[in-house]
Amino acid sequence: MMSEILRARGLVKRFDSVRAVDGVDLALFSGEIRALIGPNGAGKTTLISLLAGQLRPDAGSIAFASQDVTRWPAHRRAQLGLARTFQIAALFPSLTVREHLEAALQASPSHRPPETSEVLKLCHLKDKQDARAGELSHGDQRLLELAMALVQHPKLLLLDEPAAGLSSTESEMLIQLLSGLRGPAVLIVEHDMQVVFRLAERITVMHRGRILAEGSPPEIERDPQVQEVYLGGS
């Protein structure tokens, strides 16, 4: 039985006169992989930042792990088991790969035994433990961000375009890695439809700050409104 891990109700975020997120309702269940798609400027990254706590909503509420976290700062949500990655890899440039994982581990509330070496192997970073993050390739930086999230054993993982700028082999690695995950709910913002259709059980489509459609991949593919937004040019 899947239990609800996150519920957002009526989320609104304005930037000056623009409603970047305009009344979004969203529910995520533990164990599911959900894709969040939509044209550029649809409000996907803003929504992620609202959920993770980098931004505060102008209206609406967020419940995470049965707590109302609407007014919580990012670090408290993280301690409750919410992990995210950023659209542009956000790392600690002069720290080594090993230090990144240590930092992630010691910040996390998880009481599970550390599986750092396993995660390193999964992310193909085992040989690069002593390299500084600033010296890693773009692909490795993205994988390191993901590795930091994974060692924390989050209940919810928010991934903002994790495959952006990855080579096809790296993308393939990412898909393998994510589809092998057991446990956390994953919300993944992604432009690469290959990745989306292979990973996600359900897809949520955003357009101009609102939820346009939600459903299984075939349903979304057939949806005339979605086709209009994507093919009708926006």
Add this chain to the structure above:
Amino acid sequence: MKIEMRKLFAFGLILALLAAAPWLLGPFPLGILMKILIWGLFAMSFDLIFGYTGLLSLGHSVYFGLGAYGAALMILHGQPGIAAPLATGLLLGAAVAALIGLLAVRTGSHGFIIVTAVTSLLFYLLAQSRRDLTGGDDGLTLSPLPLKLAGWSAGCADPGPAYLLVLGVVGISFLLLYILVRTPLGLALRCVRENEPRAQALGYDTIRLKWLAFALSGGGAAMAGALYALTNCHISTGLFHWLVSADALIWTLFGGTGTLIGPLLGTGVFFALREGLSGVWQTGYPILVGLALLLMARFFPRGLLGLVSELGRFSRRWVR
């Protein structure tokens, strides 16, 4: 682990050499060495907030000054001796740092510079206005430390056994700082320095971490100030001036930020330079300091320590 043993050995060797200094050096150079240790502790504490946590404080003179005046006033009006004045200075500086830190760390990196600069101005003016307590520009005169070791006593011109006291306190403080920056807290502080929003997203309460670093760093500066009052026979309100904080910044930048040895080394080099030039070329000191900093910033942004490691790599390549 092998490297750690080597470091421990190096630390012991340097400590032993420094402990032998009173028998190797005359009173004048010994006094300079003592000042290097005291101001080196100040610079190391400064680097905890600057190099490790990434916050530029122009207000660390406040905590040095409070440490010095806390200790001096305890000697003059309370209980003289060593332990009580040291503890008073340390606690006063750390407590005020903890209070001011509550405000300073909430202001973002630019605001932090302004708040800390303003606090040093504020405390400087405050100290100036309470001449009855601080002695103003003239300062306070203190008698030498009541410390005797086998007929060897501390004086104003000859530090004598006071040097060993300073070496002991600075040595212990160094070890504590060394351990601190290697604990999980030290790693967390470096995460804050490198990317604060990222650290928050990982679950770090960065405001609390910055506050803690600020209070500890202020405590270290206050300890240095208290040692200064105990050994210098004279202190004045000039200690509160922000230029004193700028000294720590210069020494740290020159020696190597984000390390403990760097600030200590930078302090030593600049004190040696100042003493070497005094009497020979008075106006030369600031000119040379400026020049040295410029060259360092251009060619070795990691400071003297960066230069040393570059040289090491170069010589190894050469040998091969």
